[in-house]
Amino acid sequence: MDMKRWVLNRRTIMRLFGAGSALAMRPSSAQWQIPTPKDGTNMTGVEPDKVLLKDYRPKSIFRIQVTAIPKAKFPVIDAHCHGARPLEFLPRMVEIMDAAGVEKTIIFTGAANGARFQAAARPYLKYKGRFDLWCNLDWTGSDTPGYGPAAVKALEECHSEGAVGVGEITDKGMGLGHPVGDGPAGWPGAGNQSKTMGPHPDDPRMDAIWDKCAQLGMPINMHVSNIIWVYYPMDNQNDGMMNSLTWRLDNKPGIMRHDELIESMDNMLTRHPKTTYIFCHFANLDYDYNRLGQLLDRHANMYVDISAQYCESSATPRATIKFYTKYADRILYGTDMTYHPRMFATTFRILESLDEHFYEQDLFFNFDYHWPMSGFGLPDDILRKVYNENARAVYQKARAGAA
Numbered sequence: 451m452d453m454k455r456w457v458l459n460r461r462t463i464m465r466l467f468g469a470g471s472a473l474a475m476r477p478s479s480a481q482w483q484i485p486t487p488k489d490g491t492n493m494t495g496v497e498p499d500k501v502l503l504k505d506y507r508p509k510s511i512f513r514i515q516v517t518a519i520p521k522a523k524f525p526v527i528d529a530h531c532h533g534a535r536p537l538e539f540l541p542r543m544v545e546i547m548d549a550a551g552v553e554k555t556i557i558f559t560g561a562a563n564g565a566r567f568q569a570a571a572r573p574y575l576k577y578k579g580r581f582d583l584w585c586n587l588d589w590t591g592s593d594t595p596g597y598g599p600a601a602v603k604a605l606e607e608c609h610s611e612g613a614v615g616v617g618e619i620t621d622k623g624m625g626l627g628h629p630v631g632d633g634p635a636g637w638p639g640a641g642n643q644s645k646t647m648g649p650h651p652d653d654p655r656m657d658a659i660w661d662k663c664a665q666l667g668m669p670i671n672m673h674v675s676n677i678i679w680v681y682y683p684m685d686n687q688n689d690g691m692m693n694s695l696t697w698r699l700d701n702k703p704g705i706m707r708h709d710e711l712i713e714s715m716d717n718m719l720t721r722h723p724k725t726t727y728i729f730c731h732f733a734n735l736d737y738d739y740n741r742l743g744q745l746l747d748r749h750a751n752m753y754v755d756i757s758a759q760y761c762e763s764s765a766t767p768r769a770t771i772k773f774y775t776k777y778a779d780r781i782l783y784g785t786d787m788t789y790h791p792r793m794f795a796t797t798f799r800i801l802e803s804l805d806e807h808f809y810e811q812d813l814f815f816n817f818d819y820h821w822p823m824s825g826f827g828l829p830d831d832i833l834r835k836v837y838n839e840n841a842r843a844v845y846q847k848a849r850a851g852a853a
Contacts, residue, residue, distance in 0.1 A: 617671025
């Protein structure tokens with residue numbers, strides 16, 4: 451019997467990975483903290499017409515296979531993580547990595563100059579070989595015509611201090627480095643509506659920065675646009691509203707919209723074929739795999755990570771499996787969620803099992819949808835690539851083109 455995966459009834463699953471096993475994390479007033487998993491409020495006895503959409507928490511009644519996969523079938527490189535929050539959580543984070551089979555995690559430190567990167571990197575250095583540390587870009591003056599040279603200098607400083615990549619950098623419509631102000635209460639930047647527009651991916655001011663990343667052999671993780679539902683009206687026809695309302699952009703005037711952002715990304719990729727890019731969250735195109743596939747076909751320097759997009763992609767399992775099969779060499783595993791055994795077990799269940807019609811609405815914000823999920827049952831050769839081989843290939847590709 452394979453001890454890493456077994457079939458259990460639903461009650462046992464909840465006992466293993468439910469609220470009772472939630473990590474005890476000390477709250478920090480200085481840093482935003484994702485809450486531990488919780489169970490939805492039981493509203494038994496409430497009249498149906500009084501149940502609000504925000505309280506809708508369906509539970510599957512199908513007596514079908516339920517697979518627990520606490521440890522990945524193959525070693526994992528998590529290509530998308532924002533680090534331990536608070537830092538006191540770091541030792542427990544490493545314990546969870548060991549138990550889940552995560553051999554290495556890419557940490558987006560957010561640091562944008564040499565001194566800040568050095569400080570941000572220090573806590574992780576004691577765990578040799580377990581973390582790759584990436585920097586951000588210095589966005590100071592990014593809304594001015596002269597932006598660029600100072601950011602290149604800061605990037606070189608970070609690289610000299612050990613940064614091996616750049617990311618996550620984001621453009622949801624107001625330009626790179628300019629938050630639009632969406633996100634849950636307490637989210638970094640929430641409510642910080644930018645008043646000025648920064649550069650978009652294909653802005654000429656960014657050319658020297660993208661070229662410098664190529665010269666230094668540093669891959670870039672970029673968040674372009676957002677999940678498609680956030681751009682649609684928040685009404686009774688928006689089937690992603692239960693989550694996308696938190697991130698809504700339909701009410702933000704003056705921002706660059708979804709299609710324009712994807713076109714800007716396409717232009718950037720064409721102009722910088724020597725720079726290696728990872729577009730997180732399936733480039734927010736997992737609602738249109740044909741379009742995403744066309745971009746991958748045109749640009750050999752483009753990869754995607756699957757972080758924070760498990761619920762969205764598992765809602766269309768057949769289309770998603772087809773995409774994984776065709777582009778198995780271009781997809782990287784990532785989480786973008788606070789480390790917790792149940793979080794990892796859920797991602798592994800989606801990737802490895804053939805379970806169907808299951809919910810995880812109360813496992814952090816990324817799973818807060820009303821629709822059921824299904825597993826992909828990916829074969830071993832694809833799992834190996836997604837879990838670790840493609841991350842290594844990204845580094846190899848980026849460094850092979852370094853000056």
